[in-house]
Amino acid sequence: MTNQKALFSYLSAQLSLDKEAAQQIAGLFTFVHFEAGKEIICMGGRSDSMYLVLKGLVRAFYIDENGSEITKCFAKEMDWCGFYNYLTDEPSPFFVEALESVETACIKTSDIRLLCSKSPLLAEKVSKLINQAYLQTDKKAYAFASKDAKERWLDFAKENPEIVSRAKQEHIASYLGITPSSLSRLKREIK
Secondary structure (H helix, E strand, O other), rough: OOHHHHHHHHHHHHHOOOOHHHHHHHHHOHHHHOOOOOEEEEEEEOEEEEEEEEEEOOEEEEEEOOOOEEEEEOOOOOOOOOOOHHHHHOOOEEEEOOOOEEEEEEEEEHHHHHHHHHHHHHHHHHHHHHHHHHHHHHHHHHHHHHHHHHHHHHHHHHOOOOHHHOOOHHHHHHHOOOOHHHHHHHHHOOO
C-alpha cells in the first residue's frame, strides 16, 4: 500500500471522515522518511509537527540523571508521535527516534488546530486520540505502582507482540523499568 493510500485509509476509517474530507485533510500532510537510528524529534528541541507512523517502529525516550536511556513509549504503524508538542508548544522533554526504517505522514500542529477550530467533529476525534495516548501513559504508571516486573513484562508481551518481536530488548527493558539482564531472566523463568 502506498503512503498516500495508507494515510487516506487511516483518515477515512479511524477518524470516520467521508472521502472528500479525508482527501482535503490528506493534502495537508507531507511524507517523511527516517532511517533507523535517526531522530524524529530532538530532546530540548521544538517541533511544530505531529507524525503518523505509516511503516516502521519508533520510540520516545529520555536520558535520566545517570545517563541511562529510559523508553517512554513505542509507536508502530498507525500510531502517532508528537502529541507533547501539540499540547504544550514547549521544548520536547524526550527524543523520538526511528528504530527501523520509518515512513511517516507529517502534519503541522498549526494545521491541526485550524482544522479543529473549523470542525467540532474533528476536534472531538483529535481529543479522543490525545485521551487514548494519555490513558496509555496512565496505564503504564498504574502498572509501575501496582505490578511487579514479571507482571509488567507479561502484560506488555500480551498487548504488544509486534513490538516484542521488533524492538531491542534493552529498549523494552527500559520501558518496563528493569535491566536487560532482568528481562532475560524473566523470559527464561516463564518458558
